[in-house]
Amino acid sequence: xxxxxxxxxxxxxxKPLRAPQVTVYTCGPTVYDYAHIGHWFNYVRMDTLIRxxxxxxxxxxxxxxxxxxGHLVSDADEGExxxxxxxxxxxxxxxxxxxxxxxxxxxxxxxxxxLEPDHxxxxxxxxxxxxxxxxxxxxxxxxxxxxxxxYYDTSKFEGYAAFARLDLDDLQAGARVAFNEQKRNSSDFAxxxxxxxxxxxxxxxDSPWGKGFPGWHIECSAMSMKYLGDTxxxxxxxxxxxxxxxxxxxxxxxxxxGKRFANVWMHSNHVMVNGEKISKSLxxxxxxxxxxxxxxxxxxxxxxxxxxxxxxxxxxxLESLRAxxxxxxxxxxxxxWIYQPAVVPVSKSEExxxxxxxxxxxxxxxIKAAIINDLATPEAMRLLHECAGRFATTPxxxxxxxxxxxFAAFIQDALGIHITDRDELKDELKQLIAEREQxxxxxxxxxxxxxxxxxxxxxxxxxxxxxxxxxxRL
RNA sequence: GGCGCCUUGGCGGAGUGGUUACGCAGAGGUCUGCAAAACCUCGUACACCGGUUCAAUUCCGGUAGGCGCCUCCA
Numbered sequence: 001x002x003x004x005x006x007x008x009x010x011x012x013x014x015k016p017l018r019a020p021q022v023t024v025y026t027c028g029p030t031v032y033d034y035a036h037i038g039h040w041f042n043y044v045r046m047d048t049l050i051r052x053x054x055x056x057x058x059x060x061x062x063x064x065x066x067x068x069x070g071h072l073v074s075d076a077d078e079g080e081x082x083x084x085x086x087x088x089x090x091x092x093x094x095x096x097x098x099x100x101x102x103x104x105x106x107x108x109x110x111x112x113x114x115l116e117p118d119h120x121x122x123x124x125x126x127x128x129x130x131x132x133x134x135x136x137x138x139x140x141x142x143x144x145x146x147x148x149x150x151y152y153d154t155s156k157f158e159g160y161a162a163f164a165r166l167d168l169d170d171l172q173a174g175a176r177v178a179f180n181e182q183k184r185n186s187s188d189f190a191x192x193x194x195x196x197x198x199x200x201x202x203x204x205x206d207s208p209w210g211k212g213f214p215g216w217h218i219e220c221s222a223m224s225m226k227y228l229g230d231t232x233x234x235x236x237x238x239x240x241x242x243x244x245x246x247x248x249x250x251x252x253x254x255x256x257x258g259k260r261f262a263n264v265w266m267h268s269n270h271v272m273v274n275g276e277k278i279s280k281s282l283x284x285x286x287x288x289x290x291x292x293x294x295x296x297x298x299x300x301x302x303x304x305x306x307x308x309x310x311x312x313x314x315x316x317x318l319e320s321l322r323a324x325x326x327x328x329x330x331x332x333x334x335x336x337w338i339y340q341p342a343v344v345p346v347s348k349s350e351e352x353x354x355x356x357x358x359x360x361x362x363x364x365x366x367i368k369a370a371i372i373n374d375l376a377t378p379e380a381m382r383l384l385h386e387c388a389g390r391f392a393t394t395p396x397x398x399x400x401x402x403x404x405x406x407f408a409a410f411i412q413d414a415l416g417i418h419i420t421d422r423d424e425l426k427d428e429l430k431q432l433i434a435e436r437e438q439x440x441x442x443x444x445x446x447x448x449x450x451x452x453x454x455x456x457x458x459x460x461x462x463x464x465x466x467x468x469x470x471x472x473r474l
Numbered sequence: 475g476g477c478g479c480c481u482u483g484g485c486g487g488a489g490u491g492g493u494u495a496c497g498c499a500g501a502g503g504u505c506u507g508c509a510a511a512a513c514c515u516c517g518u519a520c521a522c523c524g525g526u527u528c529a530a531u532u533c534c535g536g537u538a539g540g541c542g543c544c545u546c547c548a
Contacts (some may be wrong), residue, residue, distance in 0.1 A: 029548080071547095307488090316486095327498065378489090453510090
């Protein structure tokens with residue numbers, strides 16, 4: 001498995017510390033609002049990474065966090081907690097807001113066929129671990145307390161700017177936000193924030209420094225150490241996290257343990273809509289549910305994500321999503337006939353079977369090679385189309401269906417998309433197909449076309465052959 | 475202001491110093507009751523200007539346009 005490592009800015013082999021186990025930590029969502037398509041590109045790509053590691057014979061141990069407290073609206077450390085703000089907006093408690101959007105996130109995650117992480121961990125369930133980590137940093141002299149909280153002194157961590165290749169002097173000179181005057185360095189960040197004097201927070205805990213809540217960055221360090229150890233193999237997240245969140249995670253973690261925090265940092269690039277990145281302020285972040293309401297399936301969304309490389313700036317539009325949906329339909333159509341014996345009058349041939357076995361084995365090999373090479377999913381998709389096309393144009397016996405099953409299972413594991421439908425159709429749909437066949441036999445074309453439209457409305461396409469109709473999912 | 479990135483055919487999107495992926499859409503043809511199915515054929519794109527080279531979309535320099543980060547962000 002080769003991956004582009006942000007730490008070294010090169011593509012390099014992944015070398016797990018305790019192979020075959022490979023530990024992966026993914027920065028998950030802040031659950032104060034709905035996830036949008038940009039998030040889903042990110043998580044589908046991370047899921048693809050996990051699948052690729054498995055394909056390569058490794059055993060990923062995957063942890064994803066849910067940020068349900070502490071993520072401030074502004075990093076000036078004077079902003080409001082996003083969860084508390086969301087609560088005010090919706091007239092709920094911060095706890096209710098977090099629960100609602102967490103459930104919504106998990107629901108969409110399943111729709112997109114994203115594998116279940118081994119642990120999905122919430123920041124609010126790990127307050128003690130975060131406090132303990134802050135205490136450790138305190139005992140080593142990395143912290144200081146000011147009016148509104150406990151802060152990390154970034155000047156004490158040598159090489160703070162190295163990961164993101166920041167020029168701290170220039171950052172300061174060009175900064176557009178007002179800094180907290182009490183901070184020793186502009187890049188210092190809060191480890192623990194004190195509850196405000198003027199109102200009561202929904203979420204707050206006692207700590208050695210006073211009542212309050214953890215800063216945003218400390219949760220990832222504390223939870224990844226708890227579940228995956230001091231050093232993890234691969235840490236992933238959005239590309240935007242490089243300069244602040246991940247830089248701070250490294251500073252905290254490595255200061256506390258004295259060890260390397262993550263060996264490989266993998267970052268997913270942003271998705272663009274109309275030439276701009278997706279953001280709340282632009283209001284261009286379409287939700288998965290809204291896409292589905294446009295008649296596009298979650299699997300088409302998934303396939304669309306795979307059609308671009310995770311490090312490129314993908315452009316997003318409903319038009320390109322529809323193209324992916326059509327593409328998925330065509331792939332399924334290419335494989336559909338093997339399961340419908342009534343209309344495939346080809347007798348079994350040992351030679352043909354052997355040929356198919358070899359052909360599919362070869363494509364499996366090629367697709368795997370593409371995926372484990374820094375997740376070259378566009379190449380994998382090219383190969384899948386090529387394979388489907390070859391299969392569609394050379395007859396095979398129904399007896400060879402298990403060969404296709406095997407390939408379909410491989411694609412399901414590797415890419416998370418279904419390319420075959422072995423499931424029986426519902427009786428009423430079968431009935432419609434039969435009725436249409438009858439209408440065609442009677443040359444009742446009007447009725448035949450009407451039935452075809454009806455089937456299409458149920459997501460079923462039909463294809464007429466000399467020996468009958470084959471159906472496939474649209 | 476500082477740092478960095480991008481520019482590929484109608485759309486999306488790979489890739490490469492010399493045979494110009496792939497998908498969707500589109501065109502023509504075959505077949506078909508029809509085609510919205512299937513099959514066959516078809517696109518010489520790589521911002522612009524120079525340079526290096528036998529050869530550049532691919533390397534170097536510049537120009538234009540766009541974008542990202544330095545604020546919250548996947």
